[in-house]
Amino acid sequence: MHCKELIKGKKWVCVADGPDHPVTGKRRQVSRTAKSKGEATKKVEQAIEEMRGAIDYHKGITVREYSAEWYKQYLRRGRKDTTNQLRKEDAETLNEFMGSLEMTSVTPKGYQGFLNHLFDKELALNSIKRIHVTGRMIFKKALEEKVISEDPTVNAFIPQKKVTVEEIESDPVKDMYLEVDELKVFLTEVDKYVNYVYITLIYLLTFSGMRPGEAAALQKKDVLFKTSEIRITKTLEYGKKGENKIIPPKTMTSVRVVDLDEKIMSMLRQLGEYQKEMGYPESEFLFAMYDGHPPTVPLIRNVVKRIAKRAGIKKTMNSYILRHTHISLLAEAGVDLPQIMQRVGHKNESTTLQVYLHITKGMRVSLMSKMSDRFGNLMSSGRNDE
Structure with a gap:
């Protein structure tokens, strides 16, 4: 640990190496300031200890555990109760498939398998899209918080059935x-x-x-x-x-x-x-x-x-x-x-x-009327020329 007096008799700073980042492996330094060298040293040691505890926790955190943490934070966004309930149900669907897996072990292939599984169960397309949105939110947050080094949802796609001629002609709009x-x-x-x-x-x-x-x-x-x-x-x-x-x-x-x-x-x-x-x-x-x-x-x-x-x-x-x-x-x-x-x-x-x-x-009807008024004479003249 290296300590330096910034303001004589008033302010000290201490710097020490903390534990390497659990995902990237990069070196991390911890810096704290205080009125005395002893107090600054104590703050650095305490911060390093907290980091080690967080590493031990996040190393083995499962999808179920992390999604529960994420949902607690999501509730603070002030969404409607019905929206909150849907997000909770979507997270539960995700947990049914991969809840016991560690967050760091979820791969792009594994997540795509989850979406394929929902498709094979013939879940409605809109439901799959909504669940995928929730899944992306969970893993994106995990990436921001350095729990994972890669977001497995980034290139995932939602499987869809081939559109038939009958469906095209049915004109759902x-x-x-x-x-x-x-x-x-x-x-x-x-x-x-x-x-x-x-x-x-x-x-x-x-x-x-x-x-x-x-x-x-x-x-x-x-x-x-x-x-x-x-x-x-x-x-x-x-x-x-x-x-x-x-x-x-x-x-x-x-x-x-x-x-x-x-x-x-x-x-x-x-x-x-x-x-x-x-x-x-x-x-x-x-x-x-x-x-x-x-x-x-x-x-x-x-x-x-x-x-x-x-x-x-x-x-x-x-x-x-x-x-x-x-x-x-x-x-x-x-x-x-x-x-x-x-x-x-x-x-x-x-x-x-x-x-x-x-x-x-x-x-x-309006379009055909306008076309007839505008082009009717032209079409008639074309036939007469023949």
């Missing part, structure tokens, strides 16, 4: 939203529904592009009747045990003010009158039901499915189909992509872009 003729039939059936709270809620979802959780979390103060706007600052999270929480929206991009048609505003005014007539208790929630609370997202989804079935709609009516329908209506109206994204509060444009670029029936 068109099933993400309702065409105009389907929407008319659906809304006609909505108008017949017994509960006006759900009628208004479904109309709002269709003509605002809001997420179901955002609509359910709306409070009366969020409706700006003077300017025909609605303010979106929160969402309703549905817990596994039926516990509902009002939390911040998905992303800060989701915080927005949306302009509404006067017809929707009129329905929102009538909603308050309906709730009074039905004897619903006073509530801060816009879509309060008989118990003063708004319907949960699963309940909204079930009502939408029930109405769609009565209307004869064959498409799968998930929670977001009305949101995607709104995007398709805006696209048909000629609204550009940035404006649509701002209105629906999308940070990641992948879903919006899918719907936006998909040529709907209305756009095809």
Whole structure:
């Protein structure tokens, strides 16, 4: 150990060789300062001892042990409870396959084998992608913390089935939203529904592009009747045990003010009158039901499915189909992509872009009409020349 007095009678620094890095084998020096030589020496010795203890621990740390450490830190990121739960489940899936292995013994081939195993189990593609994201997060953190010297997930790929001609021709994007003729039939059936709270809620979802959780979390103060706007600052999270929480929206991009048609505003005014007539208790929630609370997202989804079935709609009516329908209506109206994204509060444009670029029936009819007007005479003249 080498010690040097920096400020006479006030400050000393001591430097000594600590244990070599457990992964890289590189030399590491430990330096500490204190008021006296003895105190600085003691600090260096203590730091070296802690490093040796950490080395002994990390040398044999398993994937299961490290993923548990990682998850404790992940909880500090302030994610939604549902997101935290998914990360925990993903880590458990990883541990089922390689939890007993030491972190340093996981190879790129071994990790790829894990993804192949999930594929062979016929797990849904989106589930495999999400689990892979979690795996990458765990091993990336381990690399940053020098627990491993190589990240085995870097060049891993997600196995996928060959796309068939039938799958290509099935055109899955068109099933993400309702065409105009389907929407008319659906809304006609909505108008017949017994509960006006759900009628208004479904109309709002269709003509605002809001997420179901955002609509359910709306409070009366969020409706700006003077300017025909609605303010979106929160969402309703549905817990596994039926516990509902009002939390911040998905992303800060989701915080927005949306302009509404006067017809929707009129329905929102009538909603308050309906709730009074039905004897619903006073509530801060816009879509309060008989118990003063708004319907949960699963309940909204079930009502939408029930109405769609009565209307004869064959498409799968998930929670977001009305949101995607709104995007398709805006696209048909000629609204550009940035404006649509701002209105629906999308940070990641992948879903919006899918719907936006998909040529709907209305756009095809318009396109053919324009082509006929522009090129009809040219095609006719070409035949006459012959």
